[in-house]
Amino acid sequence: xxxxxxxxxxxxxxxxxxxxxxxxxxxxxxxxxxxxxxxxxxxxxxxxxxxxxxxxxxxxxxxxxxxxxxxxxxxxxxxxxxxxxxxxxxxxxxxxxxxxxxxxxxxxxxxxxxxxxxxxxxxxxxxxxxxxxxxxxxxxxxxxxxxxxxxxxxxxxxxxxxxxxxxxxxxxxxxxxxxxxxxxxxxxxxxxxxxxxxxxxxxxxxxxxxxxxxxxxxxxxxxxxxxxxxxxxxxxxxxxxxxxxxxxxxxxxxxxxxxxxxxxxxxxxxxxxxxxxxxxxxxxxxxxxxxxxxxxxxxxxxxxxxxxxxxxxxxxxxxxxxxxxxxxxxxxxxxxxxxxxxxxxxxxxxxxxxxxxxxxxxxxxxxxxxxxxxxxxxxxxx
Amino acid sequence: xxxxxxxxxxxxxxxxxxxxxxxxxxxxxxxxxxxxxxxxxxxxxxxxxxxxxxxxxxxxxxxxxxxxxxxxxxxxxxxxxxxxxxxxxxxxxxxxxxxxxxxxxx
Amino acid sequence: xxxxxxxxxxxxxxxxxxxxxxxxxxxxxxxxxxxxxxxxxxxxxxxxxxxxxxxxxxxxxxxxxxxxxxxxxxxxxxxxxxxxxxxxxxxxxxxxxxxxxxxxxxxxxxxxxxxxxxxxxxxxxxxxxxxxxxxxxxxxxxxxxxxxxxxxxxxxxxxxxxxxxxxxxxxxxxxxxxxxxxxxxxxxxxxxxxxxxxxxxxxxxxxxxxxxxxxxxxxxxxxxxxxxxxxxxxxxxxxxxxxxxxxxxxxxxxxxxxxxxxxxxxxxxxxxxxxxxxxxxxxxxxxxxxxxxxxxxxxxxxxxxxxxxxxxxxxxxxxxxxxxxxxxxxxxxxxxxxxxxxxxxxxxxxxxxxxxxxxxxxxxxxxxxxxxxxxxxxxxxxxxxxxxxxxxxxxxxxxxxxxxxxxxxxxxxxxxxxxxxxxxxxxxxxxxxxxxxxxxxxxxxxxxxxxxxxxxxxxxxxxxx
Numbered sequence: 001x002x003x004x005x006x007x008x009x010x011x012x013x014x015x016x017x018x019x020x021x022x023x024x025x026x027x028x029x030x031x032x033x034x035x036x037x038x039x040x041x042x043x044x045x046x047x048x049x050x051x052x053x054x055x056x057x058x059x060x061x062x063x064x065x066x067x068x069x070x071x072x073x074x075x076x077x078x079x080x081x082x083x084x085x086x087x088x089x090x091x092x093x094x095x096x097x098x099x100x101x102x103x104x105x106x107x108x109x110x111x112x113x114x115x116x117x118x119x120x121x122x123x124x125x126x127x128x129x130x131x132x133x134x135x136x137x138x139x140x141x142x143x144x145x146x147x148x149x150x151x152x153x154x155x156x157x158x159x160x161x162x163x164x165x166x167x168x169x170x171x172x173x174x175x176x177x178x179x180x181x182x183x184x185x186x187x188x189x190x191x192x193x194x195x196x197x198x199x200x201x202x203x204x205x206x207x208x209x210x211x212x213x214x215x216x217x218x219x220x221x222x223x224x225x226x227x228x229x230x231x232x233x234x235x236x237x238x239x240x241x242x243x244x245x246x247x248x249x250x251x252x253x254x255x256x257x258x259x260x261x262x263x264x265x266x267x268x269x270x271x272x273x274x275x276x277x278x279x280x281x282x283x284x285x286x287x288x289x290x291x292x293x294x295x296x297x298x299x300x301x302x303x304x305x306x307x308x309x310x311x312x313x314x315x316x317x318x319x320x321x322x323x324x325x326x327x328x329x330x331x332x333x334x335x336x337x338x339x340x341x342x343x344x345x346x347x348x349x350x351x352x353x354x355x356x357x358x359x360x361x362x363x364x365x366x367x368x369x370x371x372x373x374x375x376x377x378x379x380x381x382x
Numbered sequence: 383x384x385x386x387x388x389x390x391x392x393x394x395x396x397x398x399x400x401x402x403x404x405x406x407x408x409x410x411x412x413x414x415x416x417x418x419x420x421x422x423x424x425x426x427x428x429x430x431x432x433x434x435x436x437x438x439x440x441x442x443x444x445x446x447x448x449x450x451x452x453x454x455x456x457x458x459x460x461x462x463x464x465x466x467x468x469x470x471x472x473x474x475x476x477x478x479x480x481x482x483x484x485x486x487x488x
Numbered sequence: 489x490x491x492x493x494x495x496x497x498x499x500x501x502x503x504x505x506x507x508x509x510x511x512x513x514x515x516x517x518x519x520x521x522x523x524x525x526x527x528x529x530x531x532x533x534x535x536x537x538x539x540x541x542x543x544x545x546x547x548x549x550x551x552x553x554x555x556x557x558x559x560x561x562x563x564x565x566x567x568x569x570x571x572x573x574x575x576x577x578x579x580x581x582x583x584x585x586x587x588x589x590x591x592x593x594x595x596x597x598x599x600x601x602x603x604x605x606x607x608x609x610x611x612x613x614x615x616x617x618x619x620x621x622x623x624x625x626x627x628x629x630x631x632x633x634x635x636x637x638x639x640x641x642x643x644x645x646x647x648x649x650x651x652x653x654x655x656x657x658x659x660x661x662x663x664x665x666x667x668x669x670x671x672x673x674x675x676x677x678x679x680x681x682x683x684x685x686x687x688x689x690x691x692x693x694x695x696x697x698x699x700x701x702x703x704x705x706x707x708x709x710x711x712x713x714x715x716x717x718x719x720x721x722x723x724x725x726x727x728x729x730x731x732x733x734x735x736x737x738x739x740x741x742x743x744x745x746x747x748x749x750x751x752x753x754x755x756x757x758x759x760x761x762x763x764x765x766x767x768x769x770x771x772x773x774x775x776x777x778x779x780x781x782x783x784x785x786x787x788x789x790x791x792x793x794x795x796x797x798x799x800x801x802x803x804x805x806x807x808x809x810x811x812x813x814x815x816x817x818x819x820x821x822x823x824x825x826x827x828x829x830x831x832x833x834x835x836x837x838x839x840x841x842x843x844x845x846x847x848x849x850x851x852x853x854x855x856x857x858x859x860x861x862x863x864x865x866x867x868x869x870x871x872x873x874x875x876x877x878x879x880x881x882x883x884x885x886x887x888x889x890x891x892x893x894x895x896x897x898x899x900x901x902x903x904x905x906x907x908x909x910x911x912x913x914x915x916x917x918x919x920x921x922x923x924x925x926x927x928x929x930x931x932x933x934x935x936x937x938x939x940x941x942x943x944x945x946x947x948x949x950x951x952x953x
Contacts, residue, residue, distance in 0.1 A: 158893070236939065238428045304454060
């Protein structure tokens, strides 16, 4: 099905990005800022999936050590997000706290602080029980301390997606929504991208397809062991302000945050089922019940809040829980996907890194840990 | 004005609304009982603070939300009055006691 | 308690009760969950209690519901009243809360019979204290034996005339009646009159009610093109526009009604596909002749699928039950055809009047698609027409993006009183068909659930699934 609405002029670009999520838009924006013509191909609409429906955490705290330098740079970009995209994206700076429930947790967190220090960073700091109670008066008495980062925060994911989109469009990036990729071909140095809306051509192909990134990589002959899951979130009706930090827990995959309007978002933890082919997600109530239990354990009084909605996004997880940010083994192809449910904060820096890879051939920050080849058998050989 | 049209035998019970004692007909839902008692405001919206009273009486609109026996966000049109029931207006967001010891919550 | 049932029915109105009673006769194990304290749905609400009281104004068609309620009470089903269903998911999982505890049970077959709710009536002032739906007034009259004196009735539809008739019969003073039936509808309904002829006695009854209103000494206004409810703290009056003139009535109670629409939240959250129906100006659940929805094992029947009225709902409930019995292999397909034949015939007869009623009582665009910028669309989050239009102008393409942009539809009622308005308002603003604009993607829990209830969720699954 080829529509006539798309002119041939808009069928070629310096770079074509597959995936109109936040990473796709961020990459497109950086490329456009450096003068490239860009087309984004999106099978649904911008921010339809994980980019638009995630918990909105802008967090350096507790990142995989390989991600720490990228995350720190990204945080700087978040604090000045308005100058990048012309909108504050609902970004609110706040502290993030990872709560320790036991002395054993405290030891783990102290080790963590040392590891991060060894990399040359000191944003993560320990707090004791007294400080924890000062910062989180509603926290359960059994919690003994925690890890804290000042100056992290949260943003509104859908608004962020839309802000990146608008800024892309203002720089001439073309968005092709409801356009599904069927196959790639490379002829004489040019990628031919066949889609439900006809063929597009570009010397540079960028895979920012999120949970569908594995499928795109496979079409390029680069299989990765990606797993699609549906991280579940739930939100309460409005209750008076009681926490001003984004809260996580050592050893439990939970995030806990209250918006300015009073609603409380409980995310992380057990995941639901995802069907990437139909866009359907299935909530697992056993998992939501466990997440609710953890929330009640940390903040006992929250038990009387009403859950008004729960939902799940479709997200791609890699076995080591860090993304692929990498050149492809094929010239002119690039990957940025599989953020394993923590890609929101990384999106500004990842777009910049991709633009450097594409235009300069290499990035300022090291991305060796995120290579697409790390899962292949060869790389496992000593 | 809300007026009773029943010809049946009426039994009454006593409830508390905003600290005031009300004698209401047994068997009514809380919303109906308060309307009959002349209550003009049930809740205040959390957004603008506008006063609201029951709108649909069938559990759809959530405008009849009250605090009933300490529990917030109760749909008063769906709950029958009971002797000694303590009812308060829900003003703005439902409140949750965070000043009590955290352990009491468990 | 058994955790897996042959059939779980949601809603004990005419459709749910009839389905339960029939399916039980054929040996199916049945759980029926209903939000109200007593069976009957909204139409036969409290019919058991009122049976022994002298409530002639409620009419024969109301009291006739007792027969169905009695048959339902006598059938072998597990009936849980005051149960709030918050989720139906694929695979027959039904989540409900009862007495502060949440449960999940499994139905090999599920019938959703959630009935109707009143259509949103977004006009200036419709959120003020003192404004109610007319359905609410009727529920108060039926169940609580409570009348609202000196109210202004504004609206249209069969129920509109019926409730005024009930008020007049009971001798309850009415301040004024503002009849919003669009004049052009009489002409539009005329072609459907012939096929509606078997229902002539009913149409005549409705016509008599209307005559009765006009002949009574209650002030009666028609040809009204716009309405505004006045007041700051609560209602003080209502202004109506006739021709180019605004006139005002003092009043402290306003009762609004412009027809009923399917209560679709549970069905849509379960993933059932729906379609926009222009004649009824609402979303209807897509079902086949046996009320099977697009979700395997989930049937949606009665007014919850599409508006047909109480008597149609009863037959539709039975037909859905037969469909479920065949799937459960309690009866063969041939037996099912035979068993359902009389119900299908009765349904067809009952539905012949529908196109006439739909055409006659379709509310005017003015009252479905609000035009004043300050009119509240979303009662919960207080999002106005102007805000919706502004967000749409910023590139918001549909109801789901509207939620993310403005919180419209994200309060506790979960879009029940703004969803239709939003679909039509976006459609009008973008000049796109309503079917292309779509509806909110609904998320469980469809009824707010206490966090501690969720945390203590009892998941009791049978072995069979």
